[in-house]
Every structure is written in C-alpha cells, then in structure tokens.
Amino acid sequence: MFIGKIVKSDSHINYVCQINGPRDFEVEPGPADYAFGRFVRAALRSGQGEDPHTPDLGLGNGQRPTTYAVGVIYDTILQNPAFGSLGPRLSNEAQVELFSPDYIAEKAVLTYIMVLGIMEVRPSSDERLTVLSAMHGVPLLSLELGSDIETMTDEEVREFHFFSDPDGIENKAPYLHMGYLPHIITQRNSLLPMVTLRIIDQLERLFPHNLPLLSIVKRNFAWRLKVETTG
Numbered sequence: 001m002f003i004g005k006i007v008k009s010d011s012h013i014n015y016v017c018q019i020n021g022p023r024d025f026e027v028e029p030g031p032a033d034y035a036f037g038r039f040v041r042a043a044l045r046s047g048q049g050e051d052p053h054t055p056d057l058g059l060g061n062g063q064r065p066t067t068y069a070v071g072v073i074y075d076t077i078l079q080n081p082a083f084g085s086l087g088p089r090l091s092n093e094a095q096v097e098l099f100s101p102d103y104i105a106e107k108a109v110l111t112y113i114m115v116l117g118i119m120e121v122r123p124s125s126d127e128r129l130t131v132l133s134a135m136h137g138v139p140l141l142s143l144e145l146g147s148d149i150e151t152m153t154d155e156e157v158r159e160f161h162f163f164s165d166p167d168g169i170e171n172k173a174p175y176l177h178m179g180y181l182p183h184i185i186t187q188r189n190s191l192l193p194m195v196t197l198r199i200i201d202q203l204e205r206l207f208p209h210n211l212p213l214l215s216i217v218k219r220n221f222a223w224r225l226k227v228e229t230t231g
Contacts (some may be wrong), residue, residue, distance in 0.1 A: 037198030136179030
C-alpha cells in the first residue's frame with residue numbers, strides 16, 4: 001500500500017517521507033505500515049543517464065514503473081507545530097474541520113528512509129511484481145520530491161535478497177545476499193545498528209534454511225552495538 005511521499009532528503013541515500021493523512025488516500029496507513037525496520041520501495045525514472053531520446057518508462061507517462069529503489073524505515077518523527085501554543089483560540093479543532101475543510105493541517109508523521117539498493121521488476125496483470133534483478137548498495141539515481149512510498153510484501157523482500165550468480169560460474173544456486181551492510185555500517189546514526197538487527201529478524205523468518213549464517217551476523221552486530229554503547 002501507499003504510505004506517503006518524499007518531502008526531503010539529507011543525502012543521496014537518506015530521505016524523509018511524510019506519511020499520508022486521512023484526506024490523502026481512501027485507506028490511511030496505520031502505525032504498523034510504517035513501523036521501524038519496514039521495507040519500502042519507490043519508483044525511479046528509468047532511462048535517465050542513458051539515451052536522452054529513450055522514452056521514459058518510469059514516472060510521468062502513465063505507464064507502470066519498472067525500476068524501484070528499495071529502502072528501510074529507521075526513524076519516525078511526530079511533527080506538531082502547535083505544541084507549546086497554549087493561548088486562546090477562536091475555533092477549536094472540531095470547528096476548524098467543519099467550517100474550514102480546506103485548512104492545511106500542520107501536524108505530520110515523518111519517517112526516515114535509507115535506500116539499500118534497487119530492483120528491476122515486471123508488473124503482472126494481478127498487480128503483483130516479478131523481481132527480475134536486484135542490486136545492493138548506493139544507486140546511481142536519486143529519488144525525487146513527491147515520489148510515492150509503498151510497503152513491500154514478504155515475497156518482494158525475499159526476492160530482493162535472493163541472488164543468483166551469472167552464467168559461467170560453477171555455483172549457480174540462489175543464495176542470501178546482504179550487500180548493503182557496508183554502507184549501513186558507515187552511517188553515523190545510533191538507530192541503524194538496531195534496524196540492522198530488525199532486518200536480520202525478518203530474514204530469519206523468510207530464510208529459515210540460512211539461520212546459522214544469520215545468527216552469526218546477528219551476534220556480530222549485537223556485539224558491535226554493545227561496544228559502541230559502552231564506549
């Protein structure tokens with residue numbers, strides 16, 4: 001489901017998403033839809049940086065996008081500019097909603113998203129996405145202001161982490177891949193080690209046959225978090 005739109009960026013991989021309010025969509029997202037560690041995606045304009053005369057298959061021409069940036073929610077901010085303004089008012093909130101329905105509500109829920117990579121998809125007639133390929137790391141293209149943020153299904157998260165080696169390599173069996181870990185580690189944010197543990201918890205459920213490997217990674221990050229916390 002659509003949960004919000006990009007309103008700001010702090011870097012090429014860190015973005016701020018404003019969660020949709022009750023009047024933005026028919027179905028208002030609940031707290032579980034933008035929970036800590038939730039995987040989300042946003043459409044990218046395909047064809048940029050290639051041939052400028054190639055038709056845009058992403059946003060802006062009515063066609064379904066084929067390239068998505070994949071990210072994870074790692075922080076939430078509740079914005080209320082009215083906090084601290086305790087003076088008298090001519091109208092209360094109920095009256096403003098009744099007599100001034102076009103009044104812009106200044107309260108907002110903001111989530112911080114770190115982009116972990118991209119995936120190429122092929123839309124199907126039943127509104128599902130078939131992941132054709134995935135790349136972990138810093139994408140070449142950035143998101144745009146107003147880009148829609150959607151939640152990802154368990155199957156999409158699984159396919160984003162399920163890699164196959166190209167032809168010519170002996171081991172062609174698909175395997176679990178977490179190639180975005182290096183650039184998560186380099187970011188200076190106290191919540192990112194916690195969101196990494198949350199990601200591993202999700203992967204343990206989606207890849208039960210990789211529990212030994214994931215448990216090792218989880219212990220390493222837990223130890224790193226404990227050392228950084230104690231100084």
